Amino acid sequence: MSICAVVITYHPAEQIIGNILALLDQADEIVIVDNGSGSSIQELLGRLEQHSNVSVIYKPENIGIAAALNIGVKHAKKLGYEWVITFDQDSKVTPNMISTMLRGYEAYPEKEKVASLSPRQQDQASGRVTSNNILSPNTEISAYLQLLVVITSGNMVKLNVFDIVGYFNEALFIDHVDTEFCLRCATYGYKILEIQDAILEHSLGTPTQHSFLWTAPVTSNHSVLRRYYNARNGVYIYKKFVFSQPAWVFNHAYIYLKAIIVLMLFEDRRKKKLLAICRGVVHGLLGRLGKADNLFD
Secondary structure (H helix, E strand, C coil), X not given: CCEEEEEEECCCCCHHHHHHHXXXXXXXXXXXXXXXCCHHHHHHHHHHCCCCCEEEEEECCCXXXXXXXXXXXXXXXXXXXXXXXXXXXXXXXXXXXXXXXXXXXXXXXXXXXXXXXXXXXXXXXXXXXXXXXCCCCCCCCXXXXXXXXCCCCCEEEECCHHHHHCXXXXXXXXXXXXXXXXXXXXXXXXXXXXXXXXXXXXXCCCCEECXXXXXXXXXXXXXXXXXXXXXXXXXXXXXXXXXXCHHXXXXXXXXXXXXXXXHHHHCCCHHHHHHHHHHHHXXXXXXXXXXXXXXXX
16 A cells, blocks of 8 residues: 655754654655745755655745645645555654554455544653543454544545545644544544554643642643634534534533633633633634634734
């Protein structure tokens, strides 16, 4: 099976070199789409282009995660690959991750219904391995778990699926781009498999753990702008899928409300972040999407 890896970068750190080198022998080709990092990053990424199966597409400005992903996907389609696997710049594959995912796929009896494969994530700080599953704890002992939603990083999608369900929604710009795409796949009857033995090293934001009563809540410490996008796009998705996927919507909304409480207790710039969330909710209800320029100082 031919596989093209697409990595989206935005002002990447030196860590990107090791992450790409770990991926070199697991994908047939690696395409880096740099999302407006500027000329200062070209020397860093240029070192990676010395490898024959690595190329970089430089965008002059930040066009959003969805648009950058679509550029990489269309590149892979043009070259005739069967699968595309997407990553953010901070994620790192573990040895044999992709081949492990394909073995899990081979164990699935209805391959024609599969849209994508995903690994579980190992937090780079704590070493804890978690699932994408938010509906219930995974008690299965199986090569794979069927899920509704997985994150972008490490998600390996059949390229012919894009011809049926469409590409990533560029109006979302960033946040919940993966969620919307996965739920859209489900409306077309596709399945998403999380391969239990495939592990991706990944961290979400800059999390910190706190002590509160008998619990140990974790805050993501996302910026004010990211709080806006997350709220706006989340509400948009709730509206879009509440009737087709009500269990997922209500579970996600419950988890999100708990996260806001934790934000109010422990994060800095709480007032600005809460105002950004409120504005995002209003814009999501109104369907006001796209890049949010000059909304926040």
